[in-house]
Structure formats: structure tokens, C-alpha cells
Amino acid sequence: MTTLSTFALPVRAEEENLRPLPWRQMAWVTWRQHRTGLTAVTAMFAAIAVLLGVAGLHLHHAYAAAIACQPANSFACNNLVNTFNGMYGFVANGFIFQPVPALVGAFLGAPVLARELESGTFRFAWTQGFGRWRWTFAKVVGLGCVVTAVAGAISVLLSWYYQPYFPAGSQALYVSRELPLMASSPLGAGLFDLRGVTFAAWALAAFATGLLTGVLVRRVVPAIVATLVAYTGLAFAVGGILRQHYLAPLVTSKLNIPDSAWVLSQQWLTKAGRPASQSVLSHVLQGAPGQLFSKGGVPKSVNVWQYLVQHGYTQLTTYQPADRFWPFQWIEGGWLFALSVLLIAATVWLVRRRAA
Amino acid sequence: MNVIETHALGKSYGSTRALNDCTVAIPEGHVAALVGPNGAGKTTFLNIAVGLANPTTGTLTVLGGCPAGSQAGLDGIAFVAQDTPLYKNLSAGDLVHVTRNLNRRFDQGYAMQRLCELGIALRQKAGKMSGGQQAQLALTLALARRPRLLLLDEPMAMLDPLARHDFMATVMTAVVDDGVSVVLSSHVLAELERVADYLVLISRGRVQMVGEVDDLLARHRVLTGPSSQSDRYAEQWNVVHESRGASQTHLVVRCDSTSDPVPSGWEAHPLTLEELTLAYLREPGAAALPGPSWGRQAERSEATI
Amino acid sequence: MTVDKDDRDSTAPQRGSPIEFRLDLGSGVPTYLQIVHQVEHALRLGYLVLGDQLPKVRDVVSELAINPNTVLKAYKELETKGLAVGRPGQGTFIIEASLNQVALPELTELRRSLVSWVAAADAVGLDEDGIGALVANVLRDFRERRGGSADRRDAARHEAQGVA
Numbered sequence: 001m002t003t004l005s006t007f008a009l010p011v012r013a014e015e016e017n018l019r020p021l022p023w024r025q026m027a028w029v030t031w032r033q034h035r036t037g038l039t040a041v042t043a044m045f046a047a048i049a050v051l052l053g054v055a056g057l058h059l060h061h062a063y064a065a066a067i068a069c070q071p072a073n074s075f076a077c078n079n080l081v082n083t084f085n086g087m088y089g090f091v092a093n094g095f096i097f098q099p100v101p102a103l104v105g106a107f108l109g110a111p112v113l114a115r116e117l118e119s120g121t122f123r124f125a126w127t128q129g130f131g132r133w134r135w136t137f138a139k140v141v142g143l144g145c146v147v148t149a150v151a152g153a154i155s156v157l158l159s160w161y162y163q164p165y166f167p168a169g170s171q172a173l174y175v176s177r178e179l180p181l182m183a184s185s186p187l188g189a190g191l192f193d194l195r196g197v198t199f200a201a202w203a204l205a206a207f208a209t210g211l212l213t214g215v216l217v218r219r220v221v222p223a224i225v226a227t228l229v230a231y232t233g234l235a236f237a238v239g240g241i242l243r244q245h246y247l248a249p250l251v252t253s254k255l256n257i258p259d260s261a262w263v264l265s266q267q268w269l270t271k272a273g274r275p276a277s278q279s280v281l282s283h284v285l286q287g288a289p290g291q292l293f294s295k296g297g298v299p300k301s302v303n304v305w306q307y308l309v310q311h312g313y314t315q316l317t318t319y320q321p322a323d324r325f326w327p328f329q330w331i332e333g334g335w336l337f338a339l340s341v342l343l344i345a346a347t348v349w350l351v352r353r354r355a356a
Numbered sequence: 357m358n359v360i361e362t363h364a365l366g367k368s369y370g371s372t373r374a375l376n377d378c379t380v381a382i383p384e385g386h387v388a389a390l391v392g393p394n395g396a397g398k399t400t401f402l403n404i405a406v407g408l409a410n411p412t413t414g415t416l417t418v419l420g421g422c423p424a425g426s427q428a429g430l431d432g433i434a435f436v437a438q439d440t441p442l443y444k445n446l447s448a449g450d451l452v453h454v455t456r457n458l459n460r461r462f463d464q465g466y467a468m469q470r471l472c473e474l475g476i477a478l479r480q481k482a483g484k485m486s487g488g489q490q491a492q493l494a495l496t497l498a499l500a501r502r503p504r505l506l507l508l509d510e511p512m513a514m515l516d517p518l519a520r521h522d523f524m525a526t527v528m529t530a531v532v533d534d535g536v537s538v539v540l541s542s543h544v545l546a547e548l549e550r551v552a553d554y555l556v557l558i559s560r561g562r563v564q565m566v567g568e569v570d571d572l573l574a575r576h577r578v579l580t581g582p583s584s585q586s587d588r589y590a591e592q593w594n595v596v597h598e599s600r601g602a603s604q605t606h607l608v609v610r611c612d613s614t615s616d617p618v619p620s621g622w623e624a625h626p627l628t629l630e631e632l633t634l635a636y637l638r639e640p641g642a643a644a645l646p647g648p649s650w651g652r653q654a655e656r657s658e659a660t661i
Numbered sequence: 662m663t664v665d666k667d668d669r670d671s672t673a674p675q676r677g678s679p680i681e682f683r684l685d686l687g688s689g690v691p692t693y694l695q696i697v698h699q700v701e702h703a704l705r706l707g708y709l710v711l712g713d714q715l716p717k718v719r720d721v722v723s724e725l726a727i728n729p730n731t732v733l734k735a736y737k738e739l740e741t742k743g744l745a746v747g748r749p750g751q752g753t754f755i756i757e758a759s760l761n762q763v764a765l766p767e768l769t770e771l772r773r774s775l776v777s778w779v780a781a782a783d784a785v786g787l788d789e790d791g792i793g794a795l796v797a798n799v800l801r802d803f804r805e806r807r808g809g810s811a812d813r814r815d816a817a818r819h820e821a822q823g824v825a
Contacts, residue, residue, distance in 0.1 A: 018431065018460035018461055019460045019461070021458075021460055025457040025458070026457070026458075028453070028457055029454050029457050029458065032446065032450055032453075032454065033443065033446075033454075119441065119444075120439065120441040121441045121443055122408075123408060123435070123437035123441050124437065124441050124442060124443075125458075126408060127407065127408065127430065127433070127434075127435040128430065128455065128458035128459055129427075129430050129431045129458060129459035129460045129461070129501070130457075130458040130459070131427065131430055132407075135458070386730075387728050387730075521726050522726075524726040525722070525723050525724070525726040526723075528722040528723065528726055528727065528728065528729060529719060529723040531722075531728075531729055532719045532722050532729045533719065550684065550686070550692055550725075550726070550727045550728065550731070551727060551728050553728050553730045553731070
């Protein structure tokens with residue numbers, strides 16, 4: 001290379017033009033380093049797709065058969081309805097899919113930085129010419145897009161699967177009556193975040209949480225655990241408390257609330273407008289004719305409510321109507337996305353600032 | 357150009373001071389040894405130089421004034437950290453590919469040729485290699501980046517003697533071929549003595565000795581003589597360390613040149629580098645630092661106390 | 662008796678130089694001086710003759726794992742002594758094969774007087790180590806009187822290892 005002048009070492013020539021470092025060069029590096037995680041996510045997606053596909057086709061056929069059956073209340077047609085209602089009960093309320101975003105986020109997101117910090121390989125990766133914050137940013141954006149895309153695809157499949165349970169403007173069959181109460185509303189806890197955009201948004205949020213815990217905790221297994229815990233906490237908080245307040249709930253004194261509405265609370269008021277206690281109501285109902293009650297003395301049908309209304313009581317129902325499904329989706333998807341961006345920004349900032 | 361230059365560099369982790377008021381200028385074209393006991397601050401120093409840590413006080417610049425961790429610093433410096441961290445589940449070929457993608461300058465031909473010479477198969481996973489092979493692989497990746505400065509943090513701690521020899525031979529050959537400057541740290545001075553021509557001695561976070569090895573050795577000697585006279589002469593001479601027996605005393609002395617006359621009854625001996633560093637390590641207050649001639653290449657200057 | 666290091670690498674054999682260097686880590690003698698001495702010794706014994714090439718710096722460095730500046734310093738010292746010269750792009754070559762050669766009759770005479778001196782010292786009761794120490798002492802004084810800081814440094818180092 002350089003010639004050895006007499007009794008002196010070669011002097012380094014001035015820098016030649018160095019190659020540029022485009023962002024896409026990180027793509028191969030990211031893929032190679034996270035091959036296992038990405039393969040696992042893809043395999044999981046494929047498995048879910050196959051299962052949903054097979055089961056979904058089954059479900060759709062049964063639904064179509066039950067709908068098309070004439071006459072509507074014959075024995076044969078009721079059989080078809082019962083068949084439909086009996087299908088995949090454990091899947092119907094959606095809870096089985098709830099952990100999916102958490103798992104994807106925790107197992108793909110937490111190791112990204114935690115493994116580098118735990119094993120010491122950041123001393124290699126962050127001293128290369130690419131630089132540490134660009135390295136982090138490229139990885140995070142690349143993997144984040146994959147997570148969102150896979151979750152989005154699963155969510156499309158789920159929407160298709162659950163279609164028979166949420167026919168538009170349905171009155172055709174009371175199929176929804178047989179499902180557990182929560183699932184009958186599209187806004188209900190188990191199903192709301194599987195359809196539309198929120199599934200992908202939750203997955204991205206879990207991924208972003210994993211990244212941040214990874215850089216804070218610096219150990220892979222504790223970071224995964226911390227991510228799962230944080231995600232679970234957030235999911236419960238949102239489902240149980242936050243979601244119902246996205247838009248001011250409607251209050252009505254009508255008795256015929258559609259099954260698809262998400263009932264938040266119900267309350268009986270006296271003529272004077274004060275809350276009526278259970279004992280007062282029971283007292284009033286004691287004078288009611290027997291056919292209003294079912295076994296066990298529990299007032300079940302709307303007729304009981306009408307009886308109480310005739311006696312001057314009002315039922316106030318606070319609820320969210322089903323047609324608010326998409327506004328709620330956008331609201332939840334929106335703030336989750338903003339949260340993800342914030343968490344990712346915090347992660348990149350910490351990487352940039354933090355010392356070894 | 358100074359490959360690493362610091363001014364009053366300090367680093368604290370909470371209440372622990374890892375580095376304290378370190379001022380050093382390591383010129384290019386040398387193989388500099390960063391020596392000191394465990395916990396002295398050598399790794400902290402290198403981490404700051406390479407951008408993995410930020411100084412608490414003072415400054416550190418690299419490659420002629422670039423900030424540590426800047427793009428110029430990242431491009432021009434290759435770092436092999438302690439225990440040579442590599443992605444254990446990646447193969448040698450993958451690691452070459454990764455390094456190529458992450459750097460502006462990469463000599464693919466050199467990397468392939470070295471792996472061939474070392475007998476490392478491209479498909480072999482890094483985790484399955486021996487310690488010596490991993491170290492050589494990490495070194496190959498670093499040198500293939502054609503850096504101006506190579507930083508090695510205790511590179512030989514895990515290596516057997518043969519692996520150590522091969523490792524250093526590779527580094528020295530790269531110095532000849534490519535003119536790369538080297539700074540390597542170790543707590544075992546003996547293995548650095550024949551490769552280092554510049555020395556930085558760090559102890560308890562402070563720099564005790566800095567300078568070219570030849571220069572430092574030329575300015576120190578051991579004077580052996582009767583203990584009865586040693587106090588008298590100790591005042592005249594610049595004594596670094598004294599080792600006193602009942603009748604015979606050895607004084608490690610700093611002098612302007614070893615041709616100063618020796619009083620009768622006394623003998624003068626030269627020192628090995630190891631003896632010299634041990635003498636300073638035993639005297640935390642002693643220091644052999646160059647005078648106020650920063651900014652230029654470190655030249656032979658008056659040693660100050 | 663120069664001992665060649667075992668040639669165990671599979672790289673191309675050194676075409677240029679007849680000799681190879683070895684390193685004695687425990688001797689306390691600086692590396693560059695060891696190289697200088699080995700060249701002088703090889704010249705004395707005839708392993709190296711006029712016009713021979715000294716090992717390339719790169720080869721020495723990759724074989725012994727020493728600092729290249731050390732080798733360069735040794736070669737520069739040999740140039741100062743007038744024994745070798747460096748040709749840019751080619752290497753370092755021997756230009757003077759006679760090393761302060763003393764003519765044979767003088768050498769024989771010196772040897773004879775030394776033998777009788779040693780016998781006299783032994784008769785007085787001085788043992789081998791005592792003889793060596795006395796010779797080293799006188800040699801050092803002689804050099805100091807002759808002057809020159811480089812010589813002094815060399816003398817001090819020679820003293821550390823015993824008589825050269």
C-alpha cells in the first residue's frame with residue numbers, strides 16, 4: 001500500500017471519499033439480528049391465519065345457512081340457529097386473542113436494546129461508523145413497521161371472522177342474545193380492540209413499551225416481564241375505565257335499548273328524581289302479578305321494567321351506542337399511536353444520551 | 357496530530373470518581389500502552405474516547421481535535437472492547453457483512469484474506485470459536501475498517517500465550533502496513549513492554565506517567581548505595597521511590613540524563629519499564645508528566661514533578 | 662551461535678535475508694540492542710556477508726510481535742555504525758562486513774596476555790564472578806573516560822547483562 005521510506009513508518013494519506021451510509025443498509029443488519037423473532041412472529045401469524053381461516057369459513061357457512069332458512073321459526077331452522085350459536089364459544093368473546101399484541105411487543109420489542117446492553121455487544125454496534133442513534137432508529141422503525149403490518153393483517157382476519165356476530169343493522173336473528181353479555185356490543189372489552197385499527201395500535205404500543213423497558217432495565221428477561229406487566233396494566237385501565245369516556249355517553253330513560261349498545265350503568269330513580277334502592281324496588285314488586293317473574297323471583301323481562309315505570313319509577317341507562325364504533329376506534333388508535341411515537345422518541349433519546 | 361488529547365478530563369459515576377483531572381496528548385504513529393491496576397480508569401478512558409461514555413468534567417478530543425463520538429471519530433476509530441463482544445449467534449461471514457454495512461470504509465478483500473489465513477470458516481458461528489479465534493475475528497473486523505486509530509481494551513486477558521503472540525503480531529503488522537496508531541490497555545505490563553513505544557500510566561483515576569518509553573527510561577535510573585548516605589543524597593536528587601535495607605538502599609531517581617556523575621560508593625543501573633511503573637505505582641504522589649507543550653506533537657520536554 | 666527460530670508459518674519463506682532474529686525477553690537488554698547485537702554477531706560468524714539484506718521490518722514484526730519502531734531504531738543504529746544502509750522501497754543491506762576487526766596477530770597477543778592475567782587473578786583467590794565484576798568495572802570506567810552519552814547509556818545497559 002504505502003511505501004516504507006527509510007527508517008520511518010508509513011504516514012496515513014488524507015481521507016479519500018468515504019462511501020455514504022444509506023439507511024437501508026441497516027435493513028439487512030436488522031433482519032439478520034432479529035431473524036428468530038421475526039420468524040416466530042410470522043409463524044404465529046401463519047398459524048392464526050390458518051386457524052381463523054378454517055374456523056371462519058365454517059362459521060360463515062353456518063351463519064348463511066341459518067339466515068337463509070325458511071320458515072324462520074321452524075324446528076329445522078332453529079336447529080341451524082343453535083348450531084351457529086354453539087360454534088367456537090371460547091373464541092367468540094375474543095379474550096383468547098387479547099395477549100397477542102402483548103406477546104409480539106414484549107418478545108420482539110424488549111430484546112432489541114436489552115440484549116445489546118446485557119451481552120455487551122453495544123460496545124461493538126455503537127462504535128461502528130453508522131452511529132448509535134441512527135442504528136437504533138433504523139431498527140426501531142423497521143421492526144415497528146413489521147409489527148404493525150402483521151398485527152394489522154391479523155386484525156383484518158379477525159374482523160372477517162367476527163362478521164356474522166355484527167351484521168349491519170341487524171334484526172334478522174337474535175343470535176347475539178346467546179353470546180356472553182360483553183361480546184354482544186362491538187364496543188365491548190373483549191372484541192373492541194381486535195377489530196378495526198386498534199389491534200395494530202396496541203401491538204405497536206406494546207413494541208414501543210418493550211423498547212423503552214429494554215433500554216431502562218438492560219436485561220432481557222426482566223424487560224420482557226416488565227413489558228408484559230405494563231401492557232396488562234394499561235390494557236385493563238383502558239378497557240375498564242378510559243374507553244367509556246372517549247365520547248360523553250348517552251343517557252336515556254327508554255326501556256328498549258338495542259342489544260348492540262354498550263351499557264355502562266343502569267339506575268332506577270324515584271318520582272322525585274332520587275336513586276331508588278334495591279329494597280324499595282323489591283317492595284314495589286311484591287305487589288306485582290306472578291307471571292312477571294321467572295324462577296327464583298328474579299325480575300327478568302321488560303315487562304317488569306314496564307310495571308315499575310307504571311308505578312312512577314324511571315330507569316336511567318348510560319350507554320354508548322354501537323354506531324360509535326369507528327369514532328372510538330380512531331380515538332383509541334390515535335392516542336395509542338401517539339403514545340408509541342412518544343415511547344420510541346424517548347428510547348432513541350435515551351440511547352443518544354446515555355453512557356455505557 | 358494527536359490521536360487522543362484530553363484536558364483535565366474527569367468522570368464520575370455517582371459518588372465514585374473513575375477519572376480525575378487527566379491531561380494527556382498521545383501523538384499519532386505510536387503504539388501507546390495504557391497501563392494501570394484494575395479499576396484505575398483505563399476502560400473508562402477508552403469508553404470516553406470512543407463515545408460510549410461522556411466526560412463529567414474536562415474534554416477529550418480524537419484524531420486531531422474531533423469530538424469523541426462524532427462522525428469523524430466513529431469513522432476513524434476502531435474499538436475492540438474487553439472480552440471482544442461479538443454477536444455469538446452470527447457466523448463469521450455474517451459479521452463481516454454486518455461490519456461492512458455499518459461503516460463507510462471497509463476492505464472486504466483484507467477481511468476475507470485474513471479469515472482464510474486464520475483458518476476461520478465463514479459459516480462458523482462466533483459463539484463456537486475459541487477465545488483466540490474470537491479475538492482475531494474481532495481484530496480482523498476492526499482492521500478491515502482501515503481506521504486511523506485502533507483502541508484495544510485488555511485484548512489479551514482471555515488469551516493463551518500463543519494466541520496473545522498471534523494477536524499482537526497481527527496488530528504490529530497492521531502498524532507497518534497501514535500506519536495505524538494503536539492505544540491498548542492492560543494491567544499486565546510485561547506483555548506490553550516489547551510492543552509499546554509510548555506509555556500512559558493511570559492509577560486511581562489519575563495519570564502518573566506519560567511519555568515515550570525511550571524518553572522515560574532515559575530519564576530514570578536506580579542508584580544503589582549505603583543507607584547511611586541515602587538521606588543526604590535523597591535531598592539533592594529527584595527520588596521517586598526508595599527501597600531501604602539496613603545497610604544498602606536502592607533509590608529510583610529521575611534525572612535529566614543518565615550521564616550525571618554518580619558519587620563514589622554509589623552505583624547506577626538502568627531500569628526496565630516494569631520496574632519503573634511499579635516504582636510509580638507504589639508512590640501515588642509521584643508523577644512524570646510533560647511540561648506545558650500541548651497542541652504540538654509530544655516532544656522531549658522537561659519532566660516536572 | 663545464532664539460533665534460528667523455527668519456521669512454522671505457512672507464508673512464503675523469506676527470500677531476502679539469510680538470518681532471522683530472536684528475542685530474549687528475560688535478559689533485560691532492550692529489544693533494539695538485541696537486534697543490533699544479533700546482526701553484529703552474525704557478521705562476525707559469517708552468517709551475514711557484504712551485500713546481504715537484513716530481514717524486512719514487516720517480517721520481523723509479524724514473527725516476533727514487536728513494535729516496528731524498535732526494528733527501525735535498530736536498523737538506524739546499524740546505519741550509524743556504518744554497517745548497513747536502507748534503500749527506500751528495497752530494504753536494508755549490509756555495506757560493511759568487518760566489525761572493528763582487529764588483525765589476527767594482535768588478537769593472538771591480547772589473548773595470551775589475558776590468559777596469564779586470569780591465571781594470576783585465580784592464584785590470588787579471585788573466583789570467576791569476581792573476575793567478571795572486576796572486568797566490568799574497569800570497562801565501565803574506561804568507557805566513561807572516553808566520553809559520549811550514547812556510549813554511557815550502552816555501557817550502563819551492557820553492565821546490566823554482564824560482559825558482552
